[in-house]
Amino acid sequence: MRAFDAAAQRGSFRAAAEFLSVTPTAISHHIRSLEEQLGTKLFERAGREVALTENGRRLAETTVQAFGMLDDAVRALRHSSRRVVRLSAGPIFTARWLMPRVSDLWERHPGIELEVVPSYRPRMRDQTHSDIVIRWERMTDMPEGAVKLLELRPTAIASQEYLRRHGPVSAPRDLLAKPIMHQSNHWGWLDWFAAMGVQPDGPLRGPVFEDANVLLRGASDGQGAIVGWLPLIDQDLKEGRVVRLFGEDIAPTHAYFVEVRNDAQGRRETRAVIEWLTSGQSVSRICSSTGAAI
Numbered sequence: 001m002r003a004f005d006a007a008a009q010r011g012s013f014r015a016a017a018e019f020l021s022v023t024p025t026a027i028s029h030h031i032r033s034l035e036e037q038l039g040t041k042l043f044e045r046a047g048r049e050v051a052l053t054e055n056g057r058r059l060a061e062t063t064v065q066a067f068g069m070l071d072d073a074v075r076a077l078r079h080s081s082r083r084v085v086r087l088s089a090g091p092i093f094t095a096r097w098l099m100p101r102v103s104d105l106w107e108r109h110p111g112i113e114l115e116v117v118p119s120y121r122p123r124m125r126d127q128t129h130s131d132i133v134i135r136w137e138r139m140t141d142m143p144e145g146a147v148k149l150l151e152l153r154p155t156a157i158a159s160q161e162y163l164r165r166h167g168p169v170s171a172p173r174d175l176l177a178k179p180i181m182h183q184s185n186h187w188g189w190l191d192w193f194a195a196m197g198v199q200p201d202g203p204l205r206g207p208v209f210e211d212a213n214v215l216l217r218g219a220s221d222g223q224g225a226i227v228g229w230l231p232l233i234d235q236d237l238k239e240g241r242v243v244r245l246f247g248e249d250i251a252p253t254h255a256y257f258v259e260v261r262n263d264a265q266g267r268r269e270t271r272a273v274i275e276w277l278t279s280g281q282s283v284s285r286i287c288s289s290t291g292a293a294i
Helices: 002-010 013-020 024-038 054-081 091-108 160-166 172-177 187-195 212-220 234-238 268-278
Strands: 043-046 049-052 084-089 113-118 132-138 147-158 226-230 254-260
Touching (some): 002 024, 132 268, 147 187, 172 187, 187 226
């Protein structure tokens, strides 16, 4: 049933296998056995593509609820014996914002055990079942009920090696003819070009990476120019791994927001972590490269 649920939620035997750390063949065998026991087909198969049948959809609606209830029960039992707060956040936020100040949380609340779950696209109903979710969104798309934690300003950055290899960048439009890299999608660069008064002549090109830390590593190695986010890249600029290509001062376009699971809002431990995350002392420790407190 777990194999079926994973395949139904992900629409792929291979994706289900990766999620459960088994082989796609094992997933296929489990589902075929389940179909034989139930006497009905649960998936329509066309090569590597699979789609739920009507009976499969009916069963999937039940399994997602059942496994959700089991996960909630296990989490509740675990929390009853341990003061655990589970937080889901992207890798760059975890590395650049959370890690430098996590000891302060321990000093203030030594009885709370923080579990940080890496997530590239945190959502309230994701598979992490987190108490707190840190979301990265455009400020215009701020989720209802979320608390803004940190505003981010975009800036074009690259390494000195990149400039030596591809020549100087005199104007923002020059970057359209040079290697650029993207995070998650092309919107970072599109927003930046728009703010700089540049209209690309066609679709932007360049590799897309989910992990912003990988993207920053590629930029520091001279693989391409990227849109960096102040103040998260202050240390990279200070140590010279990358440089700002322009002195642009663009208003914040994105931000990190804090959301809390409905069933976790009443827990004392969750409230303590939320208060710590959003406290002025915690947030003000990050400053932009111009020295303005964020």
